[in-house]
Amino acid sequence: MPARTKKAAPPRQHHSKTEARTLKRKRNQEDLSKLNASVDELDPKAFSSKNFADLPLSQATSDGLRDSHFETLTDVQARAIPLALKGSDILGAAKTGSGKTLAFLVPVLEKLFRAQWTELDGLGALIISPTRELAVQIFEVLRKIGRHHTFSAGLVIGGKSLKEEAERLIRMNILVCTPGRMLQHLDQTAGFNGDNLQILVLDEADRIMDMGFQAAVDALVEHLPTSRQTLLFSATQSKRVSDLARLSLKEPEYVSVHEAATSATPSNLQQHYIVTPLPEKLDTLYSFLRANLKSKMIVFFSSGKQVRFAYESFRHLQPGISLLHLHGRQKQLARLEITSRFSSSKHACLFATDVVARGVDFPAVDWVVQLDCPEDADTYIHRVGRTARYERNGRAVLFLDPSEEEGMIKRLEQKKVPIQKLNVREQKKKSIKDQLQNMCWKQHDVKYLAQKAFISYTRSIHLQKDKEVFKFNKLDLEGFAKSLGLAGAPQIKFHKGEDVKRIKNASRAAAAISSGSDSEDEEGTKATKKKSKDEVRTKAQKMLERTNQDVLSKHYRNLVDDGADDGEDQDFFNAKRVLRDDDFDEAAGDGPKAQPKTVSLGSSGQELVIDSKRREKLLKSKKQLLRFKDRGQKLVFDDDGNARPIYELKDEEEFRDEGPAEALRQQFVDAEAGRVRDADVEDKALAREKRKEKRAKRKAREREELGLAPTSGGAAADVQLGGADDYDPEEGLALLRSLPLPGEESGGEDEGDSGPPKKKVKKWFQNDSDVEDTDGAPARKKAKKGGKVIEMAEEPETLEDLEALATGLLDG
Known part of the structure; x- marks a missing residue:
C-alpha cells in the first residue's frame, strides 16, 4: 500500500478575519489620505466642471448621489461645494429651486467623513430650518444621499414627545431641526451638548436671522463652539454685519x-x-378656481385664521377642485399628511400661510396665487419660488388692492422682479357674497371663523411697517x-408699537394671556370686572365671557348691562328687561295705574305676573x-297606606327634647x-323547615320509584344519622333494610293476562340493572361464582325481621 500523505492543517479562521479587517482598515486609511490630498489640491476658483464625479468626494457620498440620480451640478452647487470642502464659511444666495439643499448637505457628509466621526463623538453637524415642512424635506434628501454612510441622523421639529426625542438625541451625529425645539433640548436634555460641533448650517438664513427667531438663535449659538464651520443659504441673503457677528x-x-x-426670479x-378691491378678492379667487380646475395651485394668505375661513367656506361652495389647507396651528401629523397629499395630487388647491413659502419643494405646481399682499419683496420671491422649479415652467398671480398697487410694484422693481398687470373679465367673475352671508347666518362656526379672519387681516395690515404699501x-x-x-x-382693538412678526410667531400661551388681559375703554382707563358666583348673568354677558369675545361686534356689546350710569342711552336695548311703574299707566296719563295681571299656578297659591306679551304666550x-311652579315632593306609602315624604327631617328643638x-x-x-337577631332566628327556622321538606320529598320520590306504599301522612319518613334534635332510633336501621332476604321470589305477570307484557316493577333491593326487559327475560346479572343471594318478598319492617336476615347471612 502506498504511504498516506498527511494533509497540512488549514489556517485558523480568526487569523483570516483579523487579516481581512487589517487590510480593510489600511485601504480605508489610504483612501482617506488620497481624499484629503485631493481636497488640498482643489482650487475653488478654478473649478469649472458640471459633474459631481469631478469633485473630490468619498465613495459613499458618490454612490449616494448616483443612486439618487444626482449627476449634474447646478450653478450654486458648483461654486459653493468646493469652497465648503476647503473649510470656508459661506454666505450662499441663489434663486428658488436652484439646488441649495445639496450645496450644504454634501459638505456636511464630507466634513464628518474626513474627520472619521462615530457615535461616540456626539453631535457633529447641525442643520437649522425655519419651518417644520422644510426640515422634513431636508431630512429626506439627507437620507437619500447619505444612505451608504454609517452616520446616525435625526429630525427634531417638535410636535412629538420631548422625552422620546431626548432618548435618541444623544446618539445622533447629524441633526435637522427647527430653532425652538433644538434650543429646548440643549437647555433641558441631560447629557446632550454641542461642544464638539464641526459644522453649522442655516437654511433660509434671512428668515432665521430676523426678529421672529432672533432670541432663539442667539441663545442656541451660545451652546455651540466658535471653532466650527458655518454655512448660510437663502434666496435673499442678509449681508448685515450684525447678523454675521452674531x-x-x-x-x-x-x-x-x-x-x-x-x-x-x-x-x-x-x-x-x-x-x-378688497371686498371683491374672494369673488375673484372663486372665479379663478373655477377657471383653472385642471391645475395644481397654492393660494397664500397672510394668517392662519384666513386660511381656515377660506377652506371651510369654499369647501361648502364646492368649486370643483380638491381643496387642502395648511397653517402653523395644525398638529404635526396633520401637517405632514396634508403635505404628502398635495405632493402626490395632480390637480388640487392648497390654502396656506407662509409656513410653506420657503424651500418646500412641491412637484409640478402650476400656479402660485397670493391673495394677500406679501409684507415685502423677499417674501414675494420666496412665495413664487414654489413653482417654476428646476427649469420647469410656472405662473404666478398677485392680488393687490388699489391702495397697494403703487407701493408694491415699486418694491418689486427694486428687487428686479418682472411683473405684468392683468385685467379681470367682469363677465367671468361670479359673486359669492350672498352664499357666504347665508352660510354665516345658518352656521355659527363659519360666522366665527369669518370674524376671526377679518380681525387677523386688519390687525396684520395695521402692524405692517411699510406704510407706503399698506x-x-x-x-x-x-x-x-x-x-x-x-x-x-x-370692533377691533389695535396695539401700537407691536412687531408683526413677533406677534405672528408668539406662542399660544402668550396669545391667551394677552387676550385675557384687562381691556381699556375709550378714555383709556382700565375697566376690570369681578365675577361673583351668585351673580345672575344674561346670555349676552355669557357670550362675552367666552374666548371669542374679541370678535363680537358693537351690536352684541350693547346688549350687556354693565351697571354704569353713563347717560340716558344706558338703558337702551338692554338684554335684561326692567319694569317701571309708568309702563302700566293708562293712556290718559293722569288716570289710575293699571296693575299687571296675575295668574295662579296651582294649589300652592303661587302667582305669575303677566306683564308682557311674552308672558301671555307663556301661558x-x-x-x-x-319653570315657575314649585317642584313636586316625592312621597312613599307606609304599611297602613298613608303617604309621607321620602325624607323627613325633624326640627332641631324637637330633636333636642x-x-x-x-x-x-x-x-x-x-x-x-335586636331586630337583626330576631330576623336571623326566623331565617334559620325557615331554612330548617325547607331542608326537612326537601328531604321528605326526596324520600317520597325514592319510595315511589321502589313501588312501596307511602308512610302515614303521604310522605316518606326522614332518615337522619346524627346531628338533629328529632332523631328516631328506628330510622337508623334504614341501611340494614337495604339487604336482600332469603326465600323471596321474583314476582311476574299472571299467565292469564292478555296484552303486551308490562315492565316489571323494581323491588326495593333492586337497582336499574336488575329490571327485566320488556320480553320477560331476566335482565339481572348473575351473581358471582361462589356468592349467595337471599331473596325476600317484602322489605323487613320490624327488628325481628332484620335479625332473621342477619342470621341467614351469617349462616351462609
Missing part, C-alpha cells in the same frame, strides 16, 4: 450666482398681478366684512310654566341589633 463667521465667502442676473416663471385708512373694511358674510365690521305652554344624641344613637343601634 454667528461668529470667520472671513465668509459670499456666493451669489444670480447677482448679475436681470431677474431675481426664475426666467421661466410668468408673473402677473391683478388690481381688485395704507390702513384707505381700505374698505365695511365692504370687506360684508364680503366675508358678516352683517358689519367687528299656552305647560312645559314652560313648569328627645334626649342626648349619644343616647339616641345607642338606642337606635340596640334596636337595630
Whole structure:
C-alpha cells in the first residue's frame, strides 16, 4: 500500500478575519489620505466642471448621489461645494429651486467623513430650518444621499414627545431641526451638548436671522463652539454685519450666482398681478378656481385664521377642485399628511400661510396665487419660488388692492422682479357674497371663523411697517366684512408699537394671556370686572365671557348691562328687561295705574305676573310654566297606606327634647341589633323547615320509584344519622333494610293476562340493572361464582325481621 500523505492543517479562521479587517482598515486609511490630498489640491476658483464625479468626494457620498440620480451640478452647487470642502464659511444666495439643499448637505457628509466621526463623538453637524415642512424635506434628501454612510441622523421639529426625542438625541451625529425645539433640548436634555460641533448650517438664513427667531438663535449659538464651520443659504441673503457677528463667521465667502442676473426670479416663471378691491378678492379667487380646475395651485394668505375661513367656506361652495389647507396651528401629523397629499395630487388647491413659502419643494405646481399682499419683496420671491422649479415652467398671480398697487410694484422693481398687470373679465367673475352671508347666518362656526379672519387681516395690515404699501385708512373694511358674510365690521382693538412678526410667531400661551388681559375703554382707563358666583348673568354677558369675545361686534356689546350710569342711552336695548311703574299707566296719563295681571299656578297659591306679551304666550305652554311652579315632593306609602315624604327631617328643638344624641344613637343601634337577631332566628327556622321538606320529598320520590306504599301522612319518613334534635332510633336501621332476604321470589305477570307484557316493577333491593326487559327475560346479572343471594318478598319492617336476615347471612 502506498504511504498516506498527511494533509497540512488549514489556517485558523480568526487569523483570516483579523487579516481581512487589517487590510480593510489600511485601504480605508489610504483612501482617506488620497481624499484629503485631493481636497488640498482643489482650487475653488478654478473649478469649472458640471459633474459631481469631478469633485473630490468619498465613495459613499458618490454612490449616494448616483443612486439618487444626482449627476449634474447646478450653478450654486458648483461654486459653493468646493469652497465648503476647503473649510470656508459661506454666505450662499441663489434663486428658488436652484439646488441649495445639496450645496450644504454634501459638505456636511464630507466634513464628518474626513474627520472619521462615530457615535461616540456626539453631535457633529447641525442643520437649522425655519419651518417644520422644510426640515422634513431636508431630512429626506439627507437620507437619500447619505444612505451608504454609517452616520446616525435625526429630525427634531417638535410636535412629538420631548422625552422620546431626548432618548435618541444623544446618539445622533447629524441633526435637522427647527430653532425652538433644538434650543429646548440643549437647555433641558441631560447629557446632550454641542461642544464638539464641526459644522453649522442655516437654511433660509434671512428668515432665521430676523426678529421672529432672533432670541432663539442667539441663545442656541451660545451652546455651540466658535471653532466650527458655518454655512448660510437663502434666496435673499442678509449681508448685515450684525447678523454675521452674531454667528461668529470667520472671513465668509459670499456666493451669489444670480447677482448679475436681470431677474431675481426664475426666467421661466410668468408673473402677473391683478388690481381688485378688497371686498371683491374672494369673488375673484372663486372665479379663478373655477377657471383653472385642471391645475395644481397654492393660494397664500397672510394668517392662519384666513386660511381656515377660506377652506371651510369654499369647501361648502364646492368649486370643483380638491381643496387642502395648511397653517402653523395644525398638529404635526396633520401637517405632514396634508403635505404628502398635495405632493402626490395632480390637480388640487392648497390654502396656506407662509409656513410653506420657503424651500418646500412641491412637484409640478402650476400656479402660485397670493391673495394677500406679501409684507415685502423677499417674501414675494420666496412665495413664487414654489413653482417654476428646476427649469420647469410656472405662473404666478398677485392680488393687490388699489391702495397697494403703487407701493408694491415699486418694491418689486427694486428687487428686479418682472411683473405684468392683468385685467379681470367682469363677465367671468361670479359673486359669492350672498352664499357666504347665508352660510354665516345658518352656521355659527363659519360666522366665527369669518370674524376671526377679518380681525387677523386688519390687525396684520395695521402692524405692517411699510406704510407706503399698506395704507390702513384707505381700505374698505365695511365692504370687506360684508364680503366675508358678516352683517358689519367687528370692533377691533389695535396695539401700537407691536412687531408683526413677533406677534405672528408668539406662542399660544402668550396669545391667551394677552387676550385675557384687562381691556381699556375709550378714555383709556382700565375697566376690570369681578365675577361673583351668585351673580345672575344674561346670555349676552355669557357670550362675552367666552374666548371669542374679541370678535363680537358693537351690536352684541350693547346688549350687556354693565351697571354704569353713563347717560340716558344706558338703558337702551338692554338684554335684561326692567319694569317701571309708568309702563302700566293708562293712556290718559293722569288716570289710575293699571296693575299687571296675575295668574295662579296651582294649589300652592303661587302667582305669575303677566306683564308682557311674552308672558301671555307663556301661558299656552305647560312645559314652560313648569319653570315657575314649585317642584313636586316625592312621597312613599307606609304599611297602613298613608303617604309621607321620602325624607323627613325633624326640627332641631324637637330633636333636642328627645334626649342626648349619644343616647339616641345607642338606642337606635340596640334596636337595630335586636331586630337583626330576631330576623336571623326566623331565617334559620325557615331554612330548617325547607331542608326537612326537601328531604321528605326526596324520600317520597325514592319510595315511589321502589313501588312501596307511602308512610302515614303521604310522605316518606326522614332518615337522619346524627346531628338533629328529632332523631328516631328506628330510622337508623334504614341501611340494614337495604339487604336482600332469603326465600323471596321474583314476582311476574299472571299467565292469564292478555296484552303486551308490562315492565316489571323494581323491588326495593333492586337497582336499574336488575329490571327485566320488556320480553320477560331476566335482565339481572348473575351473581358471582361462589356468592349467595337471599331473596325476600317484602322489605323487613320490624327488628325481628332484620335479625332473621342477619342470621341467614351469617349462616351462609
